[in-house]
Amino acid sequence: MVVLGLLVVTASAQVPLASTGGGDPWPSVRFLLTLVAVTATWRVLAWRARTATAEHLVWRMFSWGCLLHGIGAVSGAAFTAVPALRTHADLPGAVCAVLTFPLAYRALVRWSRRGAGVDPDDLLNGTSSVLVVAAALGLLVTPGAGAGRLLVPVPWTVQLLVLQNACLLVLLGAALTAAFTARLHRDARVWLVFAALVLAGAGGAAALLGGGTHPAWELPLWTAGLTALAGAAVLRSRFEPTQTSDPVKSTVGSFLVVSAGLATTTAGLVTGAPVALALCALLGVLGSSVRLLVNLFALAQLAVSRREALTDDLTGIANRRALLRHLDALVLQRRPGDRSGGPAPGVQVLVFDLDHFKEVNDSLGHGAGDALLQMLTQRIAPELPAAAVFARLGGDEFVVVSDDGSPGERVLAVLEGAQREPFPVGGISVHTDLSVGRATWTASGPHADGEGGQRADAALLLRRADSAMYDAKRTGASVVTFDPARHGDTQGLLSTVAELRHAITAGQLRVHFQPQLHAGDRTLAGVEALVRWQHPVRGLLAPAQFLPLAETHGLMDAVTREVLRQSVAQQALWRRRGLPVRVSVNLSAGTLLDVSLPTTVAALLAHHDVPATSLVLEVTETALLREPERSLAVVEAVRALGVQASIDDFGTGYSSLTQLRQLPVSELKLDRSFTADLLSDPRVAAIVAHTVGLAHALRLRVVAEGVEDEATLAALTGLGCDETQGFLHARPLPAREFEAWYATRYGAVTAAGRSGATTPAG
Template sequence: MWVLLGLYLAGLLLDSDGFSPLVNVWIGVPAAWAPAAVAWLAAYRARDHWALALVAMALSAFAAGSTYYVAALAGASSLPFPSPADTGYLLFYPLALGGLFVYLLPVRQRLARSVLLDAVVGSLGAASVLVVLLSPLLSAAGGFSSLATAVAVAYPLLDLIVLAVTAGMAAVPGLATARTGPTLMLGLTVFAAADVVYASMLATDAYVLGTPLDAGWTAGLCLIATWADGFARQEEKAQGTSEGSWTPAVPMVATAAGLGVLIVGTGIPVPELAVGLAAATLVSAGIRTQLAFRQLVTLAEVRRQSRTDELTALPNRRALYTDAPAVLEARQGAPCAFLLLDADRFKEINDSLGHDVGDRLLIQVSERLRRCLGPDDLIARLGGDEFAILLLDAGEHEALQLADRLRAALSEPLTLRGIALQVGVSVGIALFPEQGEDLKTLLRKADTAMYRAKASRSGRHVYASEDHSPGEERLRMLQELRAALIEDQLVLHYQPKVDALTGEAKGVEALVRWNHPRHGLLAPASFLLLAEEGGLMNALNDRVLTLALDQAAVWHSQGRPMTVAANLSASSLIDAELPDRIAAMIKERGLAESALMVEITEDFMMPDRVRARDILSGLQSRGIRVAIDDFGTGYSSLAYLRDLPINELKLDRSFVVSMTQDPRAAALVASTINLAHSLGLTVVAEGVEDGGALEQLGSYGCDQAQGFHILRPVPAAELDDWFTVSAL
C-alpha cells in the first residue's frame, strides 16, 4: 500500500502536465484500492468487528468513485457535476463516521463525564473555527436550490463534521495517546484537508488534475487503513485510562478558539453558525470547569478521608507514613521521640462487651491522648488499639514524662454502657536520631520497646541496644497457643493446701501448664501475657475451669471430695455471664458448689471495683467460694477486705519466705492472720519452703499452707500417690 502511494506521488511530481493514464489510471487506481484491501483484511481478522467493516466500506466507496472519475476522464475532457463518482465520494463520509461511532461506542461507556465534556468542547471549538475558514466555500456553493448546489455544499459540511469529530477524539485519553490512535486522527485530518484545498482551488478555477494534491486523499486513506490494520492486530485497546500530556490542551485550545471566533465576530462578519458553535463551546467549557472544580473538591475530600481514621478522626497510618518522614527530614537532626502505644486487654473488652463499646472506648482514648499533646506533635491511629506519637523537640526524659502523663490520663475510669473501665496502656519509645533516622526504623524499635514494656509490666520502656525484636517468635507462639487450646495441649498441675497444724489436705490449687510441642512443659509466666495480648484469656479461663472441674469429678467419684481452686484473670471482670457459666459447669458434673474456689488477684478489681463486686457476689450467691491471691503486694488490700465478698485470703510468698529471718515480716504475717480471722476469713500461706516456717505459721493460727516443703505442683496422678502416702 505504501509502495503504491510512493509510486503515485513520485509519478505526480515527475509528470505534472495534467492527466496521465500511466500515473492516474495504472498507478493511481491501485493506490486508491490498496487501503480498502488492507481495511478489508483487517476487518476479516477482527471477524465480528463492525467498526472496521464500515471503515473498509468507506474506503471502498471512495476508491470506486476515484476509479469511475479517472476512467471517465480518460475518454472525455470533463465530467458533469454531480456524477456517479460523487456518489462514491459522498458515501465515504457516513460510512467512515458510522465506523468511528461503532468504534467509540464501547470507549464512551467507560469514559467519565469530564472526558466526554472535553471531547464536546474540542469538537465544538474546532467546528466554530472551521465554519469561519470554510465560509467562502459554503458561500460559493450557494444554498440547496438544486442537486448540484446541495452536493457542492455537502462536501465542506461533511469535512467540517469529520474534523470536528477528530478534534473531539484528540481530547479522549487512550485515543490520543494510544499506539495507532494518532494515526487514525492524522488520516482523517489529511483527507479532510485535501478536500478543503481542492474545494478552494476549484472555486477559483485553479485546480488541475495530475498535481501532488491528488495524492492527498490517498495518503489520508492509507493512514486510516494503517490504523485499521493495527487495531485488528490488537496493538491498541483504547482503554481510555492513560492521560497524554497533550490531551488536556485540546479543550483549552478549543475554548480559546471559540472565544477568538466571538471576538473576531465583533469586528468582521462571521457566519451565524460559527457564532452559535463558539457560544456552545464556551457554555460547554463553563460546565466542564464547574465539573472540574467539583472533582477537585471531591478529590480533596477523598484525600482527607484517606488520611483520616474513620472512627477517631485522628490521622491514620497512611498520614503518618506521609507526614512523619517530611517532619523528621525538616528537623535536621534535632531530637525527637517516637512513641508507640498499645492498650492492654482491649480485645477482651471488645469481645465481651461488643464492638460498639470497643469503638466508643477507642474514641475516648484518642480524645485523652490528643489533649496531652502539643499543637505541633503528630499522633496517628495505626489500627486496632495501637497509636503512634511523634514528639518534637524531645529526648528520653521528655518522652518518659509524656508516657507517664498518657498512662495517668487513661487510668481515670471511662464509663461505657454503665461500666467504669480503666484502660492500661504500654508505651514503647524510640529516639531520633540516635536510635533511627527514618520512620521504619523508629517504628520497629518502638514496637520492640512496647513489647518489652508489656513483658516487664512497667508500662513504658525506652528502646535499648540489648533489646531484641520478639515479633516473629511471638506471632508463632500466639498461633501455637491458639492451637493448644483446641488440641488439649494445656494441662493442670495441682498443689495441695494442708492444715497448718495437722498437715491434713484441705484442698488443691490448679496451676496451668502448656505442654508445648517444641519447648516442652511451660510455666504460666511463659504464655499468660501472650494470651492477654492475643485475646485468648477468656478461652484459657474456660479451659482451666473445665480441666479442674473434670478432675474434681474424678476425685469425687473416688470418694475424695476435694475443693479445687482455679485462678481467674483480670479480664474476667467484664464477663457478666461468668457466675452463671461456672455454676452450669459445676451442675453438669454433678458436683457441689463447694467443689470449686476461684482465686483472683488485685488486678481483678483495679479496672472497675463495682463490677468486680457484682461478679464476686454472683459467684458467692451460687455457693462458689472466692479467694484473694498474692495478698499484700498491692496498695488497696484493706479496702478490698472491707468491700468485697471474699472467703479466703492467701498471703503472698514474699512475706512467708522471709518470715523466719525477719521479725518485721513475721509481725506482718501474724497481724494479717489476726485481721483476716476477725473478718471471718480463712488464711492460706503460700511459699512454705521449710518445716520451721510451717511450724511458725501454725503458732500464729494460720489455717492452711502450701509450698514446696509440702509438695510442688504435680500432675493429678502424682498427687493421688501423695494422698495415699499421706494417709498411711
C-alpha cells in the same frame, strides 16, 4: 493477517487510481482491495478483543469502529464503481468516519486510564472538542466577510471533510494523551495506533486543503493505516494496566476546549464568518463547560475523600495513614546531608493508650468507650503545641509526634494534665491513667536493628515507641523511653504477641495441675490449674514467658477463659473416673471486672455437670481493689452460684482488715515469699501465725504456696495452716501425669474425704 495487509498495501500502490473527480479505470479492483483490507483488520481486532484481559473493551471498541469505518470505505468504493453514484462517493466514508469517532475516542480514553471506567462526560468533552476544532477548521476554508451571514457558505462535501478532519485531530490528541499523560509512551502499540490515525486520515486532510479533491495516494496510505492498527492489536504489551483516573487532567482538557472555543467564536465574529461557525464553537464551549463543572465537583469530592482518608472518623484527628506521611516527611528532613534539613535535635514520638479501657467497654458499652476517647481527644488536642501532630492509631492507642519546635516535655505535661480530672461517661465519673512510650529519631537515624529506608525509619520509630509503651503498662510506669538494651527486639515481641493470639484459638495452651494437700494427713484437697504454652517451635513455655505479654496486649481475659474452660472439662472427666477433685483457677483482673463472668461460669458447670462447690476462683488483692464495687459485685454473683472464691498471693497487697472482712471469699493463699522465709525470719513466722489465726476467726481456709521441704511443711502445720502446695508434693503436672502421680501416692479412690477430697487407700 498483518502480512495480508502488507500485500494489500503493495498491490494498492501498483494500481493506477484517479481522483474522485475523474474516471476510475479500476473500480472493481479498488472495491476488492478495500474489502480485503477492512476484513483483515477487523478480524485481527476482533481476535484481540476476545483474547485480551484487562484491555478487551478497548479492542472491542476499536474493532467496532474499524468495522463501521470499513463499511463507509467499502460503500464509497462501491459508489465509485457505479457511474450514477460516483459524484457521491465521499458521502458514505465521511459519514461513517464521523460515526466512528465515539467508539475510537472512548477506546483511547479508556486506554489512557489504564483500565479505569469511561463515563458519558468523557464523550461529551470529546464531542465538544470536535465542535470547536470543526469551527476552527471552518474558518480556514470559509470565505471571508463577503460571504455574508449565511449558515451554509460552502458545499456539504467540504463540511463533511471539515467534520471528518476535526474528529481525526481530536483522536490524535487523545492518542497523544494516552502516550504521555498515562505513561504509555514506551508502549509501541500506542504509537502504531497514532500512526494508523495519521495514515488513514492523511487523504482526508489533503482533500480538505485541496478543495475537496482526493489525492491518488489516499488508498495506499489508508490501507497502511489499517495495517498499523492490526499490528498494534497483534503486539503484546509488557506493561500491566493500572487503575488510574485523575479528574485534574480532564479538567485541564475541558478548560483548554472552553478557551479555544471562545477564541474561535471571537475570531469568527471579527472576521465576519458565518453564524454557523460561531454557533458550532459556542455549542462546544457549552458542552465542555458542563464537563468542567462536573470535573470541579469531582475534584471537590476528591478533596473531601482525601481529607477523610487522612482523618480518624471517631475523633476527627489524624489517622495512621496521615501519621506515617508526616513521619516520613520529618525523617526525610533529618537525613544527613539533606538540603532541606540539617543537624537537628530529632523527632520524638510518644505513643500512649488508656489503662483498662477494655473494662470500660465491657461494663458500660462501646458507645461509652467511644465517648471517652472523644472527650480525651478534645481535652488533649487544644493544649498541644502547634507543630505537634496528634493521631489515633486505632482502639484506644494514640500518638503525638513532636519535632524541634515542640519539645516532648511539654507534650508529656499536656498528657499528664489530661488524666487528672475524671470523665463523665455513662452517668458515672471514670478516672483513667495513660501509659506512655517515647522514642526519638536523631540525625544518625534509628538503624540499630539493621532496618533502613525512609519508610523503615518512620515505621521503626513508631514501633519502638509502641514497645516502650507496652513496657510502661507492664511495669506500671507512667512514661518509658525506648532503650535498645531493654526493648531491642521489638519485631520479635510483636511476632510473639501475634503467635499467642493464634495459640489461644488453635489449642496450643495447655493446663497443668499442681496438687494441694491437707497439711495434717497429706490427703489430696484439690489442684490448682496453671497454664503453659506448647509453642510449635520453642517448645513448652512457662507462664512468665508469655503471660506478661498477654496482660499488656489485652489477651489475658482470653487466656483466662480458655484455662477455665479446659479446667472444668478436665474436672468433669475426673469425676466420671471416680476422682471428684476440687480445681482452683486464677482469674485475671480484666476477667474479674467482666459482668458476664458469672453467666459464663454457670454455663460451663451446667454443660459439664460439675457441682459449683468443687470450683475455686482465685483473685489477687490488687485485682479486687482496683475497682472494688464492680469486682465485688462479680465475686458475689459467682459466690451465689456456689463457687468458692480465694484471695491469691495474700500479704503482697494493701488490703485492710476491714476490706478482708467484707470480701466474699472462703480461702486465703499465703504468698510463697512468706513460705520461703518462714524458718529464717521470726517476723515472717509471726505474720503467718497471726494471718492464720485471723483467717480462722473469719472462717477462711488457709493455703500456703511454695512448700519445698519437710521442715517448712512441719512449721506450717504447727501454725495451723490448713493446706499446702509446692514442689515438696509435686510440680505442676499434665492431666495424665497427675493421674499417674495420684495412683502411685494413694492407690484406689474412695468416697471418703473432706471438701471433695480423697483419702489414702489403707
